[in-house]
Amino acid sequence: MHIKANGLRLSVTDEGRGGPALVFLHYWGGSSKTWREVIERLRGSHRCIAYDHRGWGDSEAAPTPEGYHIRRLADDCEAVIGALGLDDYVLVGHSMGGKTAQLVASRRPAGLRALVLVAPAPATPTGVPAEARRSMTHLYESSAGVEQAIGVLAGRPLSAEQRSRVMEDSLRGAPPARAGWTEVAMLDDVSADLQNIHVPTLVIVGEADHVEPVDILQREVVARIQGARMEVLPATGHLPMLESPDALVKHIRRFVDEEHRKD
Template sequence: MKVRVNGVELFVESSGQGDVALVFMHYYGGSSRTWLEVIDGLKEQYRCYAYDHRGWGESDKSAVSYGITDLADDAEALIRELGLTRYVLVGHSMGAKAAQLLASRCPEGLEALVLVAPSPPTPQDMPPDFRQAMVHFYDTREGAEAAFNNIVRLPLKEHVREMVLEDMQKSCPPARAAWPETAMIEDISASVASIQAPTLILAGEMDPVDRLEAVEREVAGRIPPARLEVLRNTGHLSPLEVPREIAERITAFLSETVPGASA
């Protein structure tokens, strides 16, 4: 379905059941489809909503701005339009940075926060020339394949690999440019200290993008209620590499921290 928020239409997939909703926010290059196998392990207990960020997947590509504040504002407005009264934000990489900003506002109904291979709230430590090269990573299939091969550590099924490569290219140029040029270096560290929701951080042991030591220092070290857990032998695309493990860890965490979250 399409839901109009902040002047753009967002494509949203919904499934599952339960009193608590999970709202999934994808990475730079992904889409709502990134979460399909994770959701398969959660939809018996939770209502699940995965959506495409503005400029990505099947969502509107006519927006002017694609910053972290835009993504957080979209998520907040989408939750309001869906009428969710009890929900958990689940963000991956870029989506996790936007989720951190939204959680820092302590919005009504937010029960918990799950950050998977999260981008830090501080400006990402990356050479400017590499960030500039990132703008064009997804222009071609060859570029997408090169980027994919550099961030994955566990093998994916062939149909999943093809889905990832398709999603990487299914975006508009301004959205592809916004992350490396501006959103990646936006500093929201002062805001995340205000996060009050129970927070689970799932970091890939072999993640070459958001490295374990950086996640521990820059994310877990700045969010007061955060718990850091390590996904062994896993790269940056953990929702695709170890979806069952992520679903199990989310279920265990929510059963401890959110009243009535598990069936």
């Protein structure tokens, strides 16, 4: 289905039942399909909602990179939550979606129960040099570029189906959305907002993640969010939902169940 959010039509999937609902936010280059293995394991006990960020998957694109500031992505997330009438939910954000989820949580929206950050991009501006960011922007213009990206992102071999899915998602991204992350949202500094996050927060990171390494996420994410804790997935890179879905689901389920029992 599609939901109108801030002037754009966003593609949304809504599966399963049970609370709290889980709202999944994907990475730069992905789509709601990135979460397929995770949702298949969780939809029997939780309502699982995943949407394509503006310019990715089947969602409409903003026309220029300036339309992709992290605040715009956070506004979209809140619009989806509002359109679905969610009043008891957990945000699960990965990489770019993790930076977005941090900002949404800092706004203290009604109904937010907890926050799960999977290899999240920090709220601070990236330290990646401008030339490297420009190179990143062009990676998703060709199959060879996507293959190169997979080599950096994945710490374990992906199945043929997974590689095909990553390839399709990455190549489908609208040019403004590709540049919107590397030229705009990566540079947004929303770190001051993190002091306003007052929900239980779990950060999950791959031991072999070279994009968002454990030590950086400990310093830039865990240390900035009150009460946040970290779980490290062994022999896993930047795509835990593809590389280690069972381990990822175990941590999500345990964390969400713990918070649910506290009520």
